[in-house]
Amino acid sequence: MSDTAEPRPKAYWSRIVDAIARHRALAVLVVLLIFPFVLPYEALASNIVIFGLFALGFNLVFGYTGVLSFGHAAFFGVGAYGTGIAIVHLGLPWWVAMLIGVLAAGVTAMIMGALAIRTRGIYFAMVTLALAQCVYYIVYQMKGWSGGENGLNGVIVGQIDLGFASIDLLDPMQKYFFTLTFVALAIFIFSRILASGFGAVLEAVRENEDRARACGYDVRLTKWLAFVISGLFCGLAGALNAIHLSVVPIEILHYHMSGQVVMMALLGGMGTFFGPFAGAIVFLLLEDVVTTMTTHWQLILGLVFMACVLFFPRGVWGSVLQWVRR
């Protein structure tokens, strides 16, 4: 190839992007560290990292394995309810509660995955949607535990004592960094999984299922495992959301939530590492700005979304990558 001879203005950006890609987990972290200082208020920053993590987990099946799930609200929601119920009804310490939330989401993903994995394409999306609706109604009906349509209130973790220091979760800035600690850990693990041998198998399945099968991979089992891992990450996002909001609204399990995470991944760029975070930032900032201007914010958001899909089919980050690498 011949692009070494003449210096191009883009080469500079290309090198920066390559450097970012090489240290991708670190790069996200740097951005997230300065985040609460540049955004209008810290709660928005917390919201963005939580939804960024949700979209990141979702992207493991959507962008990397090539499977569209329309039921990821279930994992986000079960993670949140699991944590909330453990704190409110069982009075367990916050970290045990989070663990319960994440594991509950994982178990939900195991079951949903096992039922849905035999179908492909749009059928998979429909089956996951239907199963997630089942989860919604089950939780809705368990009013004693979940609070039904009022949601679960009083998920309050005030003070966390670490022995050498204590964190006050009622302070928005401290809460942000508490949340970010978990998100950062998750990003590191996620990045490691993508780079692993299993990450390569996922890409192979996305690229060509038939070929992957002929190579000797059990495609169904691979997809199922990806689904479960994805569920765990989304469950963690849900657990953090419960603690962040101090309540678990029933809407967290609604299929709108499943749609929202698809939109975030598409907006940011599916199958790219930074895409989900970029998508969460764009989506939530837009929502934040537009809701103050008009009650028809969903309409505006829909239009922006459509414009993005039509003109930037690779999403925000995907388009940046395409631009510098061309």
Add this chain to the structure above:
Amino acid sequence: MSHDTPILAVRGATMRFGGFTALSNVTADFPVGELTAIIGPNGAGKSTLFNILSGAFPPTEGEVLFNGTNVAGKRQHHFARMGISKSFQITNVFPELSVQENVRVAVQAMTRRFDLWTPRSRYREMIDRAVELLRVVGLENHRGRLASELAHGEQRSLEIAMAMACEPKVLLLDEPTAGMSPEETVGVIDVILTLAKSCTIILVEHKMKLVMDISDQILVLHHGEFLAKGAPHEIRANDEVKRVYLGEGRK
């Protein structure tokens, strides 16, 4: 297991798609170390037989024997792991992965299918093996390119390298030279003859002269039915084969 048990065989294999019978009661042996060619007009059922032999789907009726054991009905990934590997009639690679990664992933399928933690860049042995296989098919200088950027003939060669990744005992090649230039075809034939020294090969091929030159035995299918089987000179002399196939080819 007796010495002359064929490494792969089908017994009374029938394949129906809905009401249509694509393959009807075919029985054939594929002896160890031999190169068998399957020929027959379009729609004869060659690819269908390949799909049954490689486990893509089980036959509606009949058995697939690997070293004398019935393996029909096992899921496809087991076939590759047992050592039955195939290349597709229609080029079937991982388009957005690099050429090297295509082969490396195929190599990985034998050992590290669920390794969630080790970075793939540390799989030194797999990478070396992938490069070696690419050298065999003459693609070592294209390692870094995307598979989708390769020319058609190069993609066909890449398929062969991928099929070789599992160190197969039986290699099924479905029209490996389809759409290739005469020069490329010569190159691929060389590769196939090299591979034939270390494994049993079953080949679907339309280029008659080539089939006659390189095969140990030829199996002729027609409308899903077994028509004839034998050494190249026997097939050439078979009247029925001449009528339905060789004659047609000359038109």
